[in-house]
Amino acid sequence: MNLKRRLLLTVMAGALALPSFAQAADTIAIITPSPDNPFFKAEADGAAAKAKELGYEVMVLVHDDDANKQNELIDSAIAAGVKAIILDNAGADASVAAVQKAKDAGIPSFLIDREITASGVAVSQIVSNNYQGAQLGAEEFVRLMGETGEYAELTGKESDTNAGIRSKGYHDVIDQYPDMKMVAQQTANWSQTEGYAVMESMLQANPGIKGVIAGNDTMAMGAWAALEAAGRTDVVVMGFDGSNDVRDSILKGGIKGTVLQPAYAQAQMAVEQADKFLKTGSTGVEEKQLMDCVLITAENAAQLETFALK
Amino acid sequence: MKHLSRGLACGLALLALGGCKIVKTEKATGIDPDVALIAGIVEESFGSKLVPLVSEQAVEAKGVLPLGDLGATGAKKGAGEGGSWTLAIKGAGVVVSEDRKSRAGKVNLDVTGDGVADLTLQLGPVVKGTALRDIAPFYDFTAFRDQIQFAALGRALNDRAVGALTLPEVLVGKTLAFEGVFQVQKPKDPVLVVPLKAEVQ
Numbered sequence: 227m228n229l230k231r232r233l234l235l236t237v238m239a240g241a242l243a244l245p246s247f248a249q250a251a252d253t254i255a256i257i258t259p260s261p262d263n264p265f266f267k268a269e270a271d272g273a274a275a276k277a278k279e280l281g282y283e284v285m286v287l288v289h290d291d292d293a294n295k296q297n298e299l300i301d302s303a304i305a306a307g308v309k310a311i312i313l314d315n316a317g318a319d320a321s322v323a324a325v326q327k328a329k330d331a332g333i334p335s336f337l338i339d340r341e342i343t344a345s346g347v348a349v350s351q352i353v354s355n356n357y358q359g360a361q362l363g364a365e366e367f368v369r370l371m372g373e374t375g376e377y378a379e380l381t382g383k384e385s386d387t388n389a390g391i392r393s394k395g396y397h398d399v400i401d402q403y404p405d406m407k408m409v410a411q412q413t414a415n416w417s418q419t420e421g422y423a424v425m426e427s428m429l430q431a432n433p434g435i436k437g438v439i440a441g442n443d444t445m446a447m448g449a450w451a452a453l454e455a456a457g458r459t460d461v462v463v464m465g466f467d468g469s470n471d472v473r474d475s476i477l478k479g480g481i482k483g484t485v486l487q488p489a490y491a492q493a494q495m496a497v498e499q500a501d502k503f504l505k506t507g508s509t510g511v512e513e514k515q516l517m518d519c520v521l522i523t524a525e526n527a528a529q530l531e532t533f534a535l536k
Numbered sequence: 537m538k539h540l541s542r543g544l545a546c547g548l549a550l551l552a553l554g555g556c557k558i559v560k561t562e563k564a565t566g567i568d569p570d571v572a573l574i575a576g577i578v579e580e581s582f583g584s585k586l587v588p589l590v591s592e593q594a595v596e597a598k599g600v601l602p603l604g605d606l607g608a609t610g611a612k613k614g615a616g617e618g619g620s621w622t623l624a625i626k627g628a629g630v631v632v633s634e635d636r637k638s639r640a641g642k643v644n645l646d647v648t649g650d651g652v653a654d655l656t657l658q659l660g661p662v663v664k665g666t667a668l669r670d671i672a673p674f675y676d677f678t679a680f681r682d683q684i685q686f687a688a689l690g691r692a693l694n695d696r697a698v699g700a701l702t703l704p705e706v707l708v709g710k711t712l713a714f715e716g717v718f719q720v721q722k723p724k725d726p727v728l729v730v731p732l733k734a735e736v737q
Contacts, residue, residue, distance in 0.1 A: 361664065488617070518614055
């Protein structure tokens with residue numbers, strides 16, 4: 227009796243242990259633009275933390291906003307046999323084929339931050355409500371400018387829908403105020419160094435500028451550095467993203483505000499949906515989902531930490 | 537029971553719009569193809585689907601203002617922790633103040649009878665937010681090319697709503713009956729209603 231029981235237990239333990247010997251943990255690929263921008267780092271970190279929590283291995287890759295490189299990374303992910311891809315893509319049009327390729331290989335993709343211009347290719351597309359966020363930022367910008375004066379706009383990378391939608395959101399508000407005059411508008415490709423250079427030349431051409439509204443925080447940081455160097459700390463600067471860098475600048479009385487995109491939570495939500503999809507065959511929600519943004523000013527900046535409000 | 541019929545109505549509405557496909561057209565004419573496409577969607581859905589949906593769902597303003605637990609009001613919650621709550625509301629209130637000169641024209645109404653404004657009716661032409669779009673299950677983001685197109689729908693619905701209102705020039709002291717939709721992220725946010733109906737009583 228005793229022996230029999232012990233034997234049975236041994237057999238059961240063996241049977242239980244077997245599956246974990248037979249297969250390694252499933253892997254989820256996380257592909258984002260360069261983590262040099264803390265926004266993308268927060269995304270990758272958020273996704274990786276959630277994936278590990280749910281028992282997956284992670285494969286973290288960076289496409290540097292290069293659609294060709296993204297294409298190669300998708301190939302690598304397919305070859306590695308990943309179970310799902312979490313992707314912040316390298317171009318709304320250019321990425322459709324890459325995501326389709328993964329789908330054809332039986333690998334579902336869950337997009338974060340940026341959309342692609344097709345539906346039915348990715349399983350989920352979870353993006354920030356950039357229009358709503360841009361309107362929040364623009365309303366605050368107009369208020370800080372006293373509804374009047376010359377201003378400049380730094381726009382993002384043209385291939386990214388978010389650049390266009392933020393600019394549209396800004397102008398749907400600002401253009402309703404006849405005394406707000408845009409004297410310069412130029413892309414700085416989401417880049418801090420380009421933001422600095424573009425701001426320098428804008429200032430030379432338009433010394434009367436009272437405000438700068440930027441499509442993201444890194445460009446706002448670049449613009450603020452150029453304004454500081456020129457002794458123009460009177461200029462109102464607004465960003466978009468909610469980075470710790472801009473938070474610190476706001477708390478020191480530099481940049482006036484930004485708009486928080488819940489990047490960390492968004493990436494985690496994508497992994498949760500991937501997990502549910504892998505286990506049940508459905509996420510239970512619509513493919514395209516909008517997550518609302520929050521205005522960050524000196525009032526609530528102290529609560530901001532790594533793209534989330536404490 | 538009410539929940540079930542609402543679910544059923546939403547399902548039917550979704551099915552109905554399922555036949556309406558978003559087709560990308562070429563930019564040959566120099567006219568933004570989105571403008572015609574959005575105008576078509578508004579024309580097809582505004583009077584026949586959106587107005588009845590809001591009428592059916594609208595809760596009495598007196599019963600929910602000032603806002604407390606948003607989940608208990610039946611409001612529709614957006615994605616994620618910080619997602620907006622969208623709620624259809626109706627009632628009548630006394631105009632305590634108004635700003636009709638601003639591009640973002642508005643009147644502030646007292647619906648609880650304490651002399652203090654509880655909500656704002658947005659009279660435009662500038663209207664904040666996308667409450668009208670977001671209340672309706674038949675405006676599905678997935679069916680749109682991108683956020684730009686989806687935002688244009690929100691704006692077009694707002695324009696259509698406030699464009700149809702006819703109100704006298706001075707409203708302070710008058711009682712207005714209204715029906716509309718608003719969106720907040722937290723209970724303390726101002727209640728900015730996009731009105732589908734606003735009439736002096």
